[in-house]
Amino acid sequence: MSAARHEAAIPPRIRERIRRLREQINHHNYLYYVLDAPEIPDAEYDRLMRELQDLEQRYPGSITPDSPTQRVGAAPLEKFGEVRHEVPMLSLNNAFSETEVLDFDRRVRERLGVEEVEYHAEPKLDGLAVSLLYEQGILARGATRGDGWRGEDVTANVRTIKAIPLRLMGSGHPELLEVRGEVFITHEGFARLNENQEREGLKPFANPRNAAAGSLRQLDPSVTAQRPLTIFCYGIGLVRGGTLPSTHSGIMEQLRGWGLRISPLSRVVQGAAGCLEYYREMAGRRDRLEYEIDGVVYKVNDIAAQERLGELSRAPRWAVAHKFPAREEMTRLLDVEWQVGRTGALTPVARLEPVTVGGVVVSNATLHNQDEIGRKDIRIGDTVIVRRAGDVIPEVVSVVKSRRPADARRPRLPDRCPVCGSEVILPSGEKIARCSGGLYCPAQRREAIRHFASRRAMDIEGLGDKLVAQLDERGLIRDLSDLYALRLEDLEKLERMGRKSARNLLDALERSKQTTMARFLYALGIRHVGEATARALADHFGSLEEIMAAPVERLQEVPDIGAVVAESIYLFFREKHNRQVVERLLAAGIQWPSTPRKSGGELPLAGESFVLTGTLGSMTRDEAKGALQALGAKVTGSVSGRTSYLVAGANPGSKYDKARQLGIPILDETAFLKLIGGKQQAKR
Numbered sequence: 001m002s003a004a005r006h007e008a009a010i011p012p013r014i015r016e017r018i019r020r021l022r023e024q025i026n027h028h029n030y031l032y033y034v035l036d037a038p039e040i041p042d043a044e045y046d047r048l049m050r051e052l053q054d055l056e057q058r059y060p061g062s063i064t065p066d067s068p069t070q071r072v073g074a075a076p077l078e079k080f081g082e083v084r085h086e087v088p089m090l091s092l093n094n095a096f097s098e099t100e101v102l103d104f105d106r107r108v109r110e111r112l113g114v115e116e117v118e119y120h121a122e123p124k125l126d127g128l129a130v131s132l133l134y135e136q137g138i139l140a141r142g143a144t145r146g147d148g149w150r151g152e153d154v155t156a157n158v159r160t161i162k163a164i165p166l167r168l169m170g171s172g173h174p175e176l177l178e179v180r181g182e183v184f185i186t187h188e189g190f191a192r193l194n195e196n197q198e199r200e201g202l203k204p205f206a207n208p209r210n211a212a213a214g215s216l217r218q219l220d221p222s223v224t225a226q227r228p229l230t231i232f233c234y235g236i237g238l239v240r241g242g243t244l245p246s247t248h249s250g251i252m253e254q255l256r257g258w259g260l261r262i263s264p265l266s267r268v269v270q271g272a273a274g275c276l277e278y279y280r281e282m283a284g285r286r287d288r289l290e291y292e293i294d295g296v297v298y299k300v301n302d303i304a305a306q307e308r309l310g311e312l313s314r315a316p317r318w319a320v321a322h323k324f325p326a327r328e329e330m331t332r333l334l335d336v337e338w339q340v341g342r343t344g345a346l347t348p349v350a351r352l353e354p355v356t357v358g359g360v361v362v363s364n365a366t367l368h369n370q371d372e373i374g375r376k377d378i379r380i381g382d383t384v385i386v387r388r389a390g391d392v393i394p395e396v397v398s399v400v401k402s403r404r405p406a407d408a409r410r411p412r413l414p415d416r417c418p419v420c421g422s423e424v425i426l427p428s429g430e431k432i433a434r435c436s437g438g439l440y441c442p443a444q445r446r447e448a449i450r451h452f453a454s455r456r457a458m459d460i461e462g463l464g465d466k467l468v469a470q471l472d473e474r475g476l477i478r479d480l481s482d483l484y485a486l487r488l489e490d491l492e493k494l495e496r497m498g499r500k501s502a503r504n505l506l507d508a509l510e511r512s513k514q515t516t517m518a519r520f521l522y523a524l525g526i527r528h529v530g531e532a533t534a535r536a537l538a539d540h541f542g543s544l545e546e547i548m549a550a551p552v553e554r555l556q557e558v559p560d561i562g563a564v565v566a567e568s569i570y571l572f573f574r575e576k577h578n579r580q581v582v583e584r585l586l587a588a589g590i591q592w593p594s595t596p597r598k599s600g601g602e603l604p605l606a607g608e609s610f611v612l613t614g615t616l617g618s619m620t621r622d623e624a625k626g627a628l629q630a631l632g633a634k635v636t637g638s639v640s641g642r643t644s645y646l647v648a649g650a651n652p653g654s655k656y657d658k659a660r661q662l663g664i665p666i667l668d669e670t671a672f673l674k675l676i677g678g679k680q681q682a683k684r
Ligand code: I6G
Pocket: 089, 090, 091, 092, 122, 123, 124, 125, 129, 182, 234, 235, 297, 316, 319
């Protein structure tokens, strides 16, 4: 059956519905992909698309090439066809300094015989130039730039890019209109794409430009369709059967009106001074853009003037690309050193032959981790590519293998921490090697103290980050246990620390010595041991000595402790330095009520009688009661001589006065939570 007969069979109501659906989908595509301002949720868009797909399936004669359902679906190619560019796709001359821009502007003014020139300025994207040919407003062909005269026919791939309209919006399109633009991938799209590549065991792309080029030049359009490609259009080529505005900025606005994506950062500027001001502004914004730009492009705005200027050796005389300093340079890797971070992670740092990257001399760069070194096959002595973008730490991107000297050697992960000499461990299945001397290692000291003192750990009130930094700087704390050796004289000398605060801190330290085994275990900051795991360990073993001596298999007997956590606990206590610090902490007087094992035996609050009054902020009365009962306590309604403790929340009642009269210990909420080992335990 011919398409015409098919079409004839489509009821007018359906035909109208199909037309309307396409109009709506195109509109939402435009809002989402071109304006970056979606109006409807994805689910609603999907619903419209599905309805259109269903109707087109029922009435195949209704399908047209510009239907939004027809972006994907072309069969894979053997190879790309060739396209001849009727109007050659020229390249741009570059300017690398302000002087070169001033020279460009002078030449333009001299040739045109004018005092000042109006320019159109816009960012130069680091992507891939393409040509889009629209016939009667319908996308008929997409091609790469190639050598400027001949490119590759990538129509099926270009059709999958949703920011490229299959049909131009509005009216007044020339019969033939060739639009030119740069296809690219945003930083975010690039990160997602590479995560995906890694997940599927494929090689990650080196940079967004390579990813965009590789994605557009796929023989299978269904692969391109999966890639987060987008476009900014920057000009026109062939135009037939129609007229366009007489300025470049006017043409860009016209293209925008037809639904093409134009850089929102483009602007008309006056003279060389306007160009340079624009350049500085964009250089300042470069790091905050969602995509990579490598400079800005200035074009003489008046099209008649462009025509008079013409071109010289394949580049227009009316345009120039003013490049930003390169973010990547080549240099030699002299050595690899290992830095220990505050969590104990060992980061390999490249020592480089100094090189200027983006205007700054770089002699160190991160190599991220051991795994990256292997993946990029980086060796000492190699020539490497170093990248520095904005404020981020310079990184070694890749190796120039062709320049590898015969004596290049693989960097080796050290066996011992370069800071404290504790053993370095690379847990099975992990990429990051760590120093195992968490309590002892100076690199990890501040973090260890901060965690140790935190509210849910040892709860040392007043020991904040600034104070920890001061104590560390003055050499007052070599390891955690030195906290308990601090003297009033030491503390008083610190900045912003009077006698009263010093006393308060010493009191807080003293109070913290009375704790629970679970809190103490949590406070040690063992990797993977959070509060729940610490409690499970304390419940299961009931003795710190046993935990410290337990082999991995025994640790795994604890509910919810798997191989990774068990290994981490085991290795922590294998490190001699950590054991010494624990011993010193206990010698300083840290203690807890003996925690009987959960399996049988007496509970920690057995025999104690509690009364609750007032409102607790962190739990209901019933929850508090449940928590106490779970620990073996009895909870009664009134205070008597037999009451062991009164727990007093906000706005306590007469029970409070009674307890005071009888001299019964009163616990406020903080003390109560500490006693029961935190709110979470209460909820269990
Ligand atoms: O490769 C290019 C990137 C951006 C260009 C270009 C551009 O304008 C923003 N403009 C022209 C005229 C040419 N190439 C030839």
